[in-house]
Amino acid sequence: MTLPPSNPHVTATLADGSRLELVWHASDKAGGTKTAPDLSAALELARAELEREHERGHESSAARKPAPALIGESAPMQQITRMIEKVAPAQCTVLITGENGTGKELVAQAIHRASPRAHKPFVAANCSAFNDNLLESELFGHRRGSFTGAHGDKRGLFEEADTGTFLLDEVGDMTPALQVKLLRVLQEGTFLPVGGTQTKKVDVRIIAATNKDLGAMVKAGTFREDLYYRLHVVALRTPPLRERGSDVDVLIEHFMRRLAARHGTTKTLADATLRKLRAHRWPGNVRELQNEIERLWVLSGPEREITPEHLSRAIYNAGTAAVQPITAAHGKEAELESEGETLAVSLERFERGVIERALERAQNNRTRAALALGVSRRNLIRKLQALGLSGQDELDAVE
Numbered sequence: 001m002t003l004p005p006s007n008p009h010v011t012a013t014l015a016d017g018s019r020l021e022l023v024w025h026a027s028d029k030a031g032g033t034k035t036a037p038d039l040s041a042a043l044e045l046a047r048a049e050l051e052r053e054h055e056r057g058h059e060s061s062a063a064r065k066p067a068p069a070l071i072g073e074s075a076p077m078q079q080i081t082r083m084i085e086k087v088a089p090a091q092c093t094v095l096i097t098g099e100n101g102t103g104k105e106l107v108a109q110a111i112h113r114a115s116p117r118a119h120k121p122f123v124a125a126n127c128s129a130f131n132d133n134l135l136e137s138e139l140f141g142h143r144r145g146s147f148t149g150a151h152g153d154k155r156g157l158f159e160e161a162d163t164g165t166f167l168l169d170e171v172g173d174m175t176p177a178l179q180v181k182l183l184r185v186l187q188e189g190t191f192l193p194v195g196g197t198q199t200k201k202v203d204v205r206i207i208a209a210t211n212k213d214l215g216a217m218v219k220a221g222t223f224r225e226d227l228y229y230r231l232h233v234v235a236l237r238t239p240p241l242r243e244r245g246s247d248v249d250v251l252i253e254h255f256m257r258r259l260a261a262r263h264g265t266t267k268t269l270a271d272a273t274l275r276k277l278r279a280h281r282w283p284g285n286v287r288e289l290q291n292e293i294e295r296l297w298v299l300s301g302p303e304r305e306i307t308p309e310h311l312s313r314a315i316y317n318a319g320t321a322a323v324q325p326i327t328a329a330h331g332k333e334a335e336l337e338s339e340g341e342t343l344a345v346s347l348e349r350f351e352r353g354v355i356e357r358a359l360e361r362a363q364n365n366r367t368r369a370a371l372a373l374g375v376s377r378r379n380l381i382r383k384l385q386a387l388g389l390s391g392q393d394e395l396d397a398v399e
Helices: 035-066 076-088 104-113 132-140 177-190 214-220 225-231 247-265 271-278 285-299 325-331 332-338 344-363 366-373 377-386 390-399
Strands: 010-012 019-023 094-097 122-126 165-169 204-209 236-239
Touching: 019 094, 019 204, 094 104, 094 271, 104 122, 104 165, 104 204, 122 132, 204 271, 204 366, 214 225, 247 271, 247 285, 271 332, 344 366, 366 377
Parallel strands: 094 204, 094 236, 122 165, 165 204
Antiparallel strands: 010 019
16 A cells, blocks of 8 residues: 655644644655555654654753742842752752741742752652551552552552652651651662552652751651661751741731732731731741731721731730740849750740740640640640650640
8 A cells, every 4th residue: 555645744642642743745755655654653753753852842941940939038048049949950859847837848849840850740748647557558559458448559649759759748757667668769769559569660859848856866766867868968947937037027018918819909017016027936937927917817807907906915915925924024033044054955945934834824725825825736735745844645636
C-alpha cells in the first residue's frame, strides 16, 4: 500500500494531554512515495521529538516562574528570601525550623516554586496529625487486606510526590520506626508499602519542617542521628513575628486588604487599636495575627473604623496589665533571679511566670488561660508539658 503524495495533517496527543499537529510530507527526495510502515515509524520519531521539546519548554518556564511572595520587609525576611534563592535550584534536602505560625510551609512552597521541579507535584504531610500506623499508610501507601479497613490498594503520598517536592511537616513527631523508613527513602529513594512485597522507587526532593530542636532530640535519643544529618543538609529558620519589627504593620495592611477584597468593603484600624497590635508579643506569630485581624473585622460589624474594644483581652492588655506583674509586683525578684542566668533560662522563667499567672487568673481553666494568652489550648498544653507543668496524659487528651 502506498500513500498519495499529499500532505495529510495528523494530530498527536502528548503525555500531558496537550495536542499538537504534525504535517506529513509524503514525497521523498527521490520522487517516490512512503509506505505505511515508513509513515508509522516517522510519526513515532516526530512525536518523541515533540515530547522532548514540549518538556524542555515546561522546564524553562518553570525556572522562570517566581516563588510565592513572602510578606515582610525586615532584615530576617530578606535573609530568608536570599537563602531561598540559593537553595531552590539545588536538589538538596532542606530543614526548616521555627515556632508554630511562622510560615514554614510557605517557605517550603517558595523553594519548590523557584526550583526546576516547579511544574511537578508539591505534597505536604503533617506527621503529628496521624498515629503511627495511619501515618505509615499515608506516607507509603498500603495493599488491600494489609490491615482492618484496607479494602483496596492505596497510593502513598511519596508516590503522589514522585518527581516533585515532599514537605514533611512536624518531622520531629515521627516515631523511631518511621524514622528508619524515612531514612531509607532519603538514602535509596525506595520504600515498601504497608502489606506490600515489592519495593517502590521514587524521585522526591524532601523538605522537612519542625518546631522542635532536633539536635537536642538526638542527644536525648529520641531522634536518629543519621536521619538528622540527612535532613540537615541546609537549615533555614523562620523568624518569630516578635523579631520582625515593622513587618507587623506590613502584615496587618496585607490582611486588611485581603478582607476588604473578600467582603467588598473597606475598614480602617483606629490609632489606638494599631498601637495595641504593635505592643503585643504575638506568641502565635503570623497565624495569630491573621486570626486576630479577621476576628476584629467580624466583631466590628458595620463599623468602618475598628476600635480597641473589639481586641482579644490579651492583646488589649499588651504592654500594660500583662507586664505589670513582672515589672512592678515581681520586678525586684526577677532582677535578682536573672543574675548569672543565660538568656534561654531567663526567657523560660519569664514564660513560666506569665503562664502560671494566667492560669491563676483563669482559676486553672486552660481554655480561658489560652484565650487570655492569645494561643490555642493545644499549644498551651504543649508549652505546659515543655515547662514541666503538665503531664503527658493531659497532652494525649487533646490529640
